[in-house]
Amino acid sequence: MTSTETTRPELLGALRDAVQAGMPTTIADLSRLVRIPSVSWAAFDPTHVSESADAVAGLVRGLGVFDTVEVSRATIGDTPTLGQPAVLATRAARNGRPTILLYAHHDVQPPGHDEDWESSPFEPTVRGDRLYGRGAADDKAGVLSHIAAIRALVETVGSDFDLGLAVFIEGEEEFGSRSFSNFLAKHRRELAADVIVVADSDNWDIHTPALTVGLRGNVTFRLTVRTLEHASHSGMYGGAVPDAMLATIRLLATLHNEDGSVAVEGLTSREADTPDYSEEKLRHEAGLVEGVTSIGSGPILGRIWSKPAITVTGIDAPTVANASNTLAPVVSVRISARIAPGQQSGEAFAALEKHLLANAPFGAQVEIDDVDQGNGFLVDTSGWAVSEVKTAMTEAWGAEVVEMGVGGSIPFIAELVSVFPTAQILVTGVEDPGTRAHSPNESLHLGVFQRAILSEALLLARLNERS
Template sequence: MSEALEPAITQHISEVFDTTIDELCELVRIPSVSWPAFDPTHVQASANKVAELMRSTGVFDFVDVRRAPIEGQEHEADPELGHPAVIARRAPKNGAPTVLLYAHHDVQPPGKDEEWETPPFEPTERDGRLYARGAADDKAGVMAHVTAIRALAATEGPDFDLGIAVFIEGEEEWASQSFGNFLRDNRDELEADAIIVADSGNWDVDTPGLTVALRGAVAFNVKIETMAHATHSGMFGGAIPDAMLAAVKLLATLWDEDGAVAVEGLKSADLATPEYDEARLREESGLLDGVSAIGRGEILSRIWAQPAITVTGIDAPDIANASNTLIPSVTVRISARVAPGQDPQEYYDALTGHLAANAPYGAKLTFEDPGLGQSFSVDTSGPAVAHMRAAMEQGFNRAPVDMGAGGSIPFIAELVEEFPGAEILVTGVEDPDGRAHSPNESLHLGSYRKALAAEAIFLARMNRGL
């Protein structure tokens, strides 16, 4: 890359940064929650806005808003369609490669308003951060793509050679249920040599991160039953095992005394991890004083390369309705993480088999609504990875860290299946204090400016074939 290009891109980003943030705020104000209980017209409005932003770049052969059948319904006469996604393409010229830019424009539910310091869909800047639902996850990713494309056109000229495809999904936060069908229905328009999945984060606000390993996911409900109906706790308590007692004893078998998973058949990965001490864990997670960390081994190995099991919900009478009765049934939501390299079906079978074998007092178990997501490990040997590392170092003025991720992006496995020859680059704009999915989600604006420059420099390097 010529010495003049990097400063030109950085200068352009600086000149348009305020406009970028204004446009991000417009997008964030649309409450595009894709969960079934929320108004889908907001997701449609968000898709329309994203399409408008993509058209404003002036580089694409077409920009459309499209939908696809939900997975498993592609052969039905009247299939249910997924939420609207934005697709765009610009054909490559002169033998240049094509880069597919992925992000998602839907967001998590905001949660309780009283837990937010400012309204969740009214973006508010304070102390160098922009607070709002979707400010980081993932509407900032959408605007990163828009801004990088504009920067490429401004510095390389609008007739640049690089091919660009765009897929901005509308249901990532609702399990990407039409993702596979969307890929198949639009394969020719989305085919690319490299794919940027802008839905991860950086090592810290000053240091970029390239995510090279992602845990998979297993989630399901387990219904625990011990009685045909509720009975008076005074009359039968002490003789009858109620469902809550069975649930508590059963769930306790999932972990050992250290809090590490205690289920046979759940595997760990051999993954090198950077230095990360317990003090940083406490700072970034909000772990209370006096509460110890759990698990064994290096902390980042526990988060990136080992299995985890979490109980995320219990259906049982709440305290306001807690009469003196023995509860006949309890339903528990299990959310588990799968180490890179293990098949989630194997994990699910091991976990449900453990629960069935350890059901106390002969309690009856029913497993419901399983959801499986593949783990992912990146091949870092390709030229696009080298370009991204160089671009990140130029944009942040600091070498990137190869990171794992404790969370999951299961659809990446579908990208690999559909486009086996493409290099997958998992990037993002989040930082350890961004609190994605939580109240007071935020975007660090100084770090975001650097991330915008890094993506634009990457596109310029791919365009020039350096």
């Protein structure tokens, strides 16, 4: 079989039936994973991430097709500190078949406030055609899409297939993949593959599949602004003494132009054609409230896919309930910057650091620490694997595939390419514009889920017949 050929009708039909018949088991398995609050952030209980890794390893072992299945950890940077546990499984290729590496992650974002959820974040709940819960889509559905696709392949062609398989389910993607580089070095031989599928992205809508071909990079850090040695009475000194909140607000305001576009010299943009995407569609999908306008200039998708963005994602300051009439001596904020594909994250961080130090108002002391960086990525779409996955997606969805960029970041992909330069990268996923990943009421569209599983099962079956 070549990438330009359609799948044999009997194979397509058998895989479709196997995926559909397996959906109740797949959803039950996904629900069990969602109930484990596997938040990988440092402030949360790490035993839940270990429990999640063990549960995923059990699902992988249950497939009965891998030579090895292990839960493994690697150190973070040059420290002796271990990262969160990941699951790694391998099966050697035979008879000249390619090897495919399937990636997803089993850790999740913090849930936020329970009152912002319509149902408990870690109690999977079906409402209509969607399954709600933290990690129901991002990315435990990615984990189960791999599991279910392999199950369908085994039910259709048997367990004695020739395709080489590796499964890598990471445990700290939501916390910056801090041990990822060392994990790659530790398991380079097991992770080597001809094709790498990263199931952690979006689709165009619930009816149209997408292949992600561009991702922004990211730079995140803590910014601390200090103006006083201690808090002082706002009535006695206000008007003469700059408090840290005033200085922080003034400094943060310098990061953007009047139209909301980024005003930091040295952050670059990339020119690229984008599909049509209206202001009305943006308002609906993003949830803009009445009267609020979009920011930036140029085509909307160009702003999201190919230009930098800077967001303050957290702030340490007195709460409104605990506010007293004092001048705050110090304020810290968390800044998340998305970097246009093609710009190195180190260069972007240098530009941000230079800007913040140069624009500190009133001589405020500025400190930047807890820095994470990751490069963006542009997919080479000329390889045979792209043609293979497009054929599989089109057959599974009954719709043509959209090549799209994503405003989010998956920085470890650039590391994968560096370590495995000949591997072809396919960025797929189970999400859609209504998923609300990272937000309250995150959900998975079950129809999208089934079509994503069938797409991957078809890809595996096609590669199993490719020499």
